[in-house]
Amino acid sequence: xxxxxxxxxxxxxxxxxxxxxxxxxxxxxxxxxxxxxxxxxxxxxxxxxxxxxxxxxxxxxxxxxxxxxxxxxxxxxxxxxxxxxxxxxxxxxxxxxxxxxxxxxxxxxxxxxxxxxxxxxxxxxxxxxxxxxxxxxxxxxxxxxxxxxxxxxxxxxxxxxxxxxxxxxxxxxxxxxxxxxxxxxxxxxxxxxxxxxxxxxxxxxxxxxxxxxxxxxxxxxxxxxxxxxxxxxxxxxxxxxxxxxxxxxxxxxxxxxxxxxxxxxxxxxxxxxxxxxxxxxxxxxxxxxxxxxxxxxxxxxxxxxxxxxxxxxxxxxxxxxxxxxxxxxxxxxxxxxxxxxxxxxxxxxxxxxxxxxxxxxxxxxxxxxxxxxxxxxxxxxxxxxxxxxxxxxxxxxxxxxxxxxxxxxxxxxxxxxxxxxxxxxxxxxxxxxxxxxxxxxxxxxxxxxxxxxxxxxxxxxxxxxxxxxxxxxxxxxxxxxxxxxxxxxxxxxxxxxxxxxxxxxxxxxxxxxxxxxxxxxxxxxxxxxxxxxxxxxxxxxxxxxxxxxxxxxxxxxxxxxxxxxxxxxxxxxxxxxxxxxxxxxxxxxxxxxxxxxxxxxxxxxxxxxxxxxxxxx
Numbered sequence: 001x002x003x004x005x006x007x008x009x010x011x012x013x014x015x016x017x018x019x020x021x022x023x024x025x026x027x028x029x030x031x032x033x034x035x036x037x038x039x040x041x042x043x044x045x046x047x048x049x050x051x052x053x054x055x056x057x058x059x060x061x062x063x064x065x066x067x068x069x070x071x072x073x074x075x076x077x078x079x080x081x082x083x084x085x086x087x088x089x090x091x092x093x094x095x096x097x098x099x100x101x102x103x104x105x106x107x108x109x110x111x112x113x114x115x116x117x118x119x120x121x122x123x124x125x126x127x128x129x130x131x132x133x134x135x136x137x138x139x140x141x142x143x144x145x146x147x148x149x150x151x152x153x154x155x156x157x158x159x160x161x162x163x164x165x166x167x168x169x170x171x172x173x174x175x176x177x178x179x180x181x182x183x184x185x186x187x188x189x190x191x192x193x194x195x196x197x198x199x200x201x202x203x204x205x206x207x208x209x210x211x212x213x214x215x216x217x218x219x220x221x222x223x224x225x226x227x228x229x230x231x232x233x234x235x236x237x238x239x240x241x242x243x244x245x246x247x248x249x250x251x252x253x254x255x256x257x258x259x260x261x262x263x264x265x266x267x268x269x270x271x272x273x274x275x276x277x278x279x280x281x282x283x284x285x286x287x288x289x290x291x292x293x294x295x296x297x298x299x300x301x302x303x304x305x306x307x308x309x310x311x312x313x314x315x316x317x318x319x320x321x322x323x324x325x326x327x328x329x330x331x332x333x334x335x336x337x338x339x340x341x342x343x344x345x346x347x348x349x350x351x352x353x354x355x356x357x358x359x360x361x362x363x364x365x366x367x368x369x370x371x372x373x374x375x376x377x378x379x380x381x382x383x384x385x386x387x388x389x390x391x392x393x394x395x396x397x398x399x400x401x402x403x404x405x406x407x408x409x410x411x412x413x414x415x416x417x418x419x420x421x422x423x424x425x426x427x428x429x430x431x432x433x434x435x436x437x438x439x440x441x442x443x444x445x446x447x448x449x450x451x452x453x454x455x456x457x458x459x460x461x462x463x464x465x466x467x468x469x470x471x472x473x474x475x476x477x478x479x480x481x482x483x484x485x486x487x488x489x490x491x492x493x494x495x496x497x498x499x500x501x502x503x504x505x506x507x508x509x510x511x512x513x514x515x516x517x518x519x520x521x522x523x524x525x526x527x528x529x530x531x532x533x534x535x536x537x538x539x540x541x542x543x544x545x546x547x548x549x550x551x552x553x554x555x556x557x558x559x560x561x562x563x564x565x566x567x568x569x570x571x572x573x574x575x576x577x578x579x580x581x582x583x584x585x586x587x588x589x590x591x592x593x594x595x596x597x598x599x600x601x602x603x604x605x606x607x608x609x610x611x612x613x614x615x616x617x
Contacts, residue, residue, distance in 0.1 A: 018084040035111035040104035053091035062108025105276040151336040153250040159234035165254030184222035187231040242273035283307040293441040340504030343376030345494035346517035347578030350375020352571040355591025358389040377448035377473035384446035400581035421480035449493030501565040514565035
């Protein structure tokens with residue numbers, strides 16, 4: 001059932017489409033009169049691959065999946081067509097079979113034009129033609145150039161599972177209005193009506209939600225606003241809720257951790273009534289002031305695409321200020337920004353990551369997602385769990401300090417590392433902080449990289465026990481045996497992807513900061529230099545050889561995953577032995593300095609991504 005089933009007003013629909021921007025009412029009426037309104041249920045085809053295209057479609061509702069296939073039916077490119085996009089302007093011009101399937105993934109609608117008639121309108125109305133050209137260029141950027149330009153959510157619906165989440169709407173709208181957005185708000189409460197730059201209309205009349213036609217007309221009237229938000233209680237009739245979800249570009253379902261069970265049947269009902277809408281719904285957890293992580297709610301998480309954790313009060317001792325940045329991550333989501341942080345492997349040198357994390361946090365650079373390999377996974381997961389970087393530095397300086405017997409031994413750092421691995425010392429050390437938390441519960445989404453020796457392929461962890469994810473990723477061959485579980489033999493992720501910026505791009509990040517602690521390789525091994533005469537060269541121990549081999553591999557593997565990064569921070573940690581955790585404090589300071597040196601360039605590039613959100617002052 002379509003949201004617009006009771007309105008066939010083609011003029012109203014065309015007016016809400018990007019192609020009509022700047023056109024007069026007379027021109028919009030002339031063009032809409034020539035169109036046919038066509039509707040598609042989920043699974044319906046707008047176009048089948050290798051059939052000729054002779055019509056142009058302006059998408060005015062819903063989402064359709066456009067899939068380019070080769071002669072053998074293999075998928076080459078996938079993208080979504082949503083309200084404001086078009087299909088057929090180029091394909092119909094060629095008048096030949098087109099290898100593209102276009103299938104509705106939810107109830108959808110489009111204005112259909114004969115190609116010759118449509119072409120005439122682009123010539124008759126210059127603005128219409130320019131708007132269409134912009135749409136085609138956007139498609140080229142998305143498909144051919146793999147463009148990571150932010151994609152703005154024009155219409156957002158916010159559901160509140162309880163009163164506890166109501167402050168989120170005000171904070172979110174105040175932040176958006178503060179960076180210059182004009183906002184139209186349809187709400188069931190007037191709490192936010194006083195926000196400057198916001199137009200408000202009650203969503204309820206006599207206790208009932210206003211008609212779908214009224215909502216459609218109001219949305220069209222606000223078509224010149226940057227964003228339209230619908231804000232209401234989640235307890236309304238599931239049929240109405242599903243229609244609002246269907247109509248929206250993005251949906252935020254706000255839920256206090258105590259309301260998880262009651263949210264499941266409501267979201268399940270929406271999934272039943274509006275199949276295919278899951279990937280536009282984000283769950284927003286309201287964390288209790290004493291909670292570090294979100295609850296385990298697997299049934300609920302299966303009904304949404306992703307989740308956000310929001311703390312409405314301040315932090316506790318040893319907690320990162322990142323825990324109160326949940327609102328800012330929501331702002332990023334709505335403005336189409338997703339900042340990723342890739343932390344590379346490098347043994348003890350990875351302690352420099354903690355200084356980088358501190359600098360980013362001190363300068364208000366909010367990260368939306370982290371991916372880490374080896375030491376990068378260890379530091380990244382602890383940070384994603386909400387621990388303050390300075391606190392982690394202090395704890396690691398104590399936890400990883402070799403005992404006096406090792407300090408007295410030749411190559412004591414190496415033997416201490418062997419001891420930590422072989423005696424299973426890392427697990428209890430990490431459990432002190434991470435308990436039995438799972439990756440999906442942590443405030444910042446985090447991915448760890450490890451390698452399976454059975455398949456020979458990388459393994460990416462984004463859920464499951466957080467301590468296990470670290471242990472797998474730091475599991476250095478020879479120092480420790482492979483961790484065997486679920487048909488896999490898992491070892492250090494640095495063997496295949498030492499700086500996983502590529503992981504973040506695949507997960508939707510359109511700006512990636514990478515930190516490499518193995519960028520430089522000092523020309524010295526076992527006190528041998530390039531000019532050391534053969535007769536004077538020293539033999540290396542097995543442990544020295546293993547660590548040097550690991551470092552050489554890391555340096556050479558850096559280019560594999562780091563390539564798509566927008567910024568690479570490279571602390572100067574050359575000369576620090578991979579096993580020398582006694583220098584944790586100094587390494588963190590080096591990381592902090594390197595990040596501060598890179599801040600001007602980083603801020604400039606972020607400003608280019610979104611000049612309002614990352615305004616340079």
